[in-house]
Amino acid sequence: MNAIAQKLETIVGSSGVVAWDDIEAKHRERIQQAIAIENYPCLTYPQTQAELADVVTCAYKNQWKILPCGSMTKLDWGGLAQGVQIVISTERIHQLIEHAVGDLTVTAEAGILFADLQTTLATAGQFLALDPTRPESATLGGIVATADTSSLRQRYGGVRDQLLGISFVRADGKIAKAGGRVVKNVAGYDLMKLFTGSYGTLGIITAVTFRVYPIPEASSTVVLTGNSDAIAQAVTSLRASALTPVASDLLSKQLVTNLDIGQGLGLVVRFQSLAASVQQQATSLLELGQQLNLQGLIYVDDETELWQALQQQMRSPTKPTEITCKIGVLPTNAVATLTQFNSHMGLIHTSSGLGLLRFDADVDKQSILQMRDFCHSQGGFLTVLSAPKAFKETTDVWGYQGNALSMMQRMKQQFDPNNLLSPFRFVG
Incomplete structure (x- = not known):
């Protein structure tokens, strides 16, 4: 060395x-x-x-x-x-390259901190519509490499939906680019999708271009809690309504208890728009919850604290022995999935079926594998994100059962034939 x-x-x-x-x-x-x-x-x-x-x-x-x-x-x-x-x-490669305010785009180097970029964008009344893990210290490159966003995907989509351009260093040291700096440019779109969530196995991201959005005038969050059948009906009604939330998450019973926001399953829905629209939409959802005999509350002034507490509970383990898993199920099976995992902390986005599960250190490996089997039975997956090293040494953290493995391996061979980048970190 x-x-x-x-x-x-x-x-x-x-x-x-x-x-x-x-x-x-x-x-x-x-x-x-x-x-x-x-x-x-x-x-x-x-x-x-x-x-x-x-x-x-x-x-x-x-x-x-x-x-x-x-x-x-x-x-x-x-x-x-x-x-x-x-x-x-890449944390020292952190320059802001261009903020095209009128075009609603921003280009920055991979090591720029997400929080710093948001502060800069805010001076122009704009923001990047992502909510990653540890937003105060996460870098743009890391966010793209792990496809890390959360509740805002309800309105704005995931990382790959907002990514317009990318620069990266190939395994042989050559610099390559894909996409562009304007919203209408779709050149290289598939390549950008490929790098999103690739965990540094195909190349090292050096710069990215994102779509940005105007900061909304007003924001409020509705919390509904109660029995699973009523929560499921509320989600169904919300999907069929004209309401336009920016975030809509189902919470497990344990998570609701930890947040001290009610009893039973939870539905947390955030609205952001013009003040009158936000107030009307929040009131409409609250009335829907009351019709279903759900407990409800609208958060306005203390809304930020609620979402910060939710972030802390689900995405910031307090002990290195805790296990965090990313899950995905069919959205129509989300309530059934959280009911199955009621004794654990869990969150699932109502539109995508993606979410997180958190387990204490005393959970055994077999229980995790059984939960993975259940997610597979619901048309989904369970991937172990963070866990003790000893657990990962004896467990397939990805648990991939799809039919694209051979294609992914061919892609890896094309981009990194000598397996030098993040060797054995990804699927297969």
Whole structure:
């Protein structure tokens, strides 16, 4: 590793390479949770896209295996990478390239912090319609690489729906681009979809262009709680109505209890638009809940605290032994799924059927696998995002049962034939 560090120093300088023993403790712990064997890789911080390309070119020539990351907030997601010799962080490649206010687009380098970008966009009355895990420290590149967004997908779609352009460094060190900087440009659209959620296995993202939106005038959230049949009816009625929520999530009984917002299953629906429209829509949904004998409440002034508490409960484990899973089921089976998992914390988006489950440290592996089988029976999946390393060493975290595995493997072979990028971290 000393020889590798010395070679990298000729590219990024001594301040851009950190030997294993000198890596900050919290970063060292995250890297250990992400790799299969503790072979003590060095950590490098390129400061420009060109430097990153040079680092990857050097690694390609020497056949060094690479684990890309941003600020490491999601480095422990996915499978354990194997044989990693270099961890490359893009967090110092963090420039805002262009904010086209009139075109409602923004282009920024991959290492820019999501929170910093939102602050900049807010000065122009705009925002990026994503709500990732740990928004204060997540980078744009990491968000795209893990396809990380949450409740706002109800109105704005997922990461790939808002991504307009992408630049990345290939496994051989060459810089490539796809898409453009205007909303109507769809060139390279499939390539951008391919990189979204690829966990750094196809290339290292260096810059992205996103669609942005005007900050809405007003916002409020309706919370309905009660028995599962009534909640299911409320969801059905909401789908059939003219209401236009920006977020609509089903909450398990345990999560409702932890948030202290009622009893039974929960339905949390957020409206954002003109003030009069928001008030009318929130009142209409509350009245619907009352007709179904559900307990209901409208959050306005304390709305932000509610969503922050929800984020904290579902996406910020307090112990490294806790297990977080991403699930997906048919939206029509979402209530039945949460009823099955009532003793655990769970959240499912009503429109997509995607969501999260959180388990305490004492849950056994067999229980997780049984829950995966149930999700499969509901037309969905269960993927283990974060879990203790010992759990991942003995478990297929992806549990993929689709028919696209051979195609994905051919894609990996095309983009990274020597398996140098995030080796063994993804499906298959």
